[in-house]
Amino acid sequence: MAALLEAQGLKAFYGQTQALHDVSFSLQSGGITTLLGANGAGKTTTLKAISGVLRSERGEVTKGTIRFGERRIDGMRANEVTKLGLAQVFEGRRVFEHLTAEENLIAGGHVQSGPSVKQGIDMVYTYFPRLRERRSQLSGYLSGGEQQMLAIGRALMSRPRVVLLDEPSLGLAPRLVEEIFGIVGRLVKQEKLSVLLVEQNAAMALAVAEHGYVMENGRIVLEGPAAQLRDNSDIKEFYLGLNEGGTRKSYHDTKHYKRRKRWLH
Ligand code: ATP
Numbered sequence: 001m002a003a004l005l006e007a008q009g010l011k012a013f014y015g016q017t018q019a020l021h022d023v024s025f026s027l028q029s030g031g032i033t034t035l036l037g038a039n040g041a042g043k044t045t046t047l048k049a050i051s052g053v054l055r056s057e058r059g060e061v062t063k064g065t066i067r068f069g070e071r072r073i074d075g076m077r078a079n080e081v082t083k084l085g086l087a088q089v090f091e092g093r094r095v096f097e098h099l100t101a102e103e104n105l106i107a108g109g110h111v112q113s114g115p116s117v118k119q120g121i122d123m124v125y126t127y128f129p130r131l132r133e134r135r136s137q138l139s140g141y142l143s144g145g146e147q148q149m150l151a152i153g154r155a156l157m158s159r160p161r162v163v164l165l166d167e168p169s170l171g172l173a174p175r176l177v178e179e180i181f182g183i184v185g186r187l188v189k190q191e192k193l194s195v196l197l198v199e200q201n202a203a204m205a206l207a208v209a210e211h212g213y214v215m216e217n218g219r220i221v222l223e224g225p226a227a228q229l230r231d232n233s234d235i236k237e238f239y240l241g242l243n244e245g246g247t248r249k250s251y252h253d254t255k256h257y258k259r260r261k262r263w264l265h
Pocket of ligand 1: 014017019037038039040041042043044045046057091
């Protein structure tokens with residue numbers, strides 16, 4: 001089956017600094033694919049290269065191709081990419097704090113016409129009932145979890161086929177993370193959405209994804225079905241914090257190993 005989204009040989013720079021080296025991956029239609037890796041591995045840069053926002057952050061894709069369906073999207077502007085049906089939810093949520101929750105959704109629907117903005121809002125409230133309750137509140141006063149829901153809801157307003165989701169679990173309590181991933185799972189099934197999920201929470205990401213990629217130093221160093229990655233001893237050790245016997249290592253040990261060991265041969 002042809003991939004819905006496919007990157008081939010991406011190189012990207014911020015000024016003189018190379019952030020991506022020959023990054024290739026693909027995303028099948030309908031499901032969650034995760035991109036794992038430590039801080040600074042290049043995950044966010046990969047998402048921004050796809051969505052077209054890298055340029056506005058003084059970054060540049062210098063080589064490689066990105067295909068979305070039949071179209072080449074490398075070189076396209078972010079708003080063109082959004083119109084084609086690909087939306088990014090940024091790390092750190094970035095809601096418009098001085099607007100209400102509903103106004104944020106309306107802002108997210110700017111590529112739609114009137115009636116479908118209304119339908120979009122109804123759809124978002126169906127999946128995120130908490131946002132309906134909070135619709136008139138300034139989003140700066142929403143909890144972290146609610147802001148994350150709003151950031152996802154706002155992306156859904158452009159009716160995407162693919163959502164690039166950057167660290168939705170960041171700074172949230174485990175119960176909320178589960179709630180949000182539960183909703184994302186339903187969106188994938190019921191709305192036939194495909195998600196490229198960047199996560200530091202590897203246990204959660206590999207529990208919900210079908211396929212995964214591991215990045216280190218701007219390169220993809222490991223790839224496979226999520227079940228296979230969960231069983232991989234390096235993944236267990238460095239991302240799930242488990243040792244050979246399956247017991248949890250101390251944070252200090254794991255962090256120490258992370259600094260020493262590299263995926264690259
Ligand atoms: P994190 O989980 O911390 O967000 P990441 O895997 O998403 O990490 P990136 O944010 O893609 O990593 O960063 C990849 C590399 O590019 C890092 O070395 C980072 O310092 C650098 N970088 C990221 N953004 C910029 C920028 N705007 N200007 C210059 N360098 C940047």
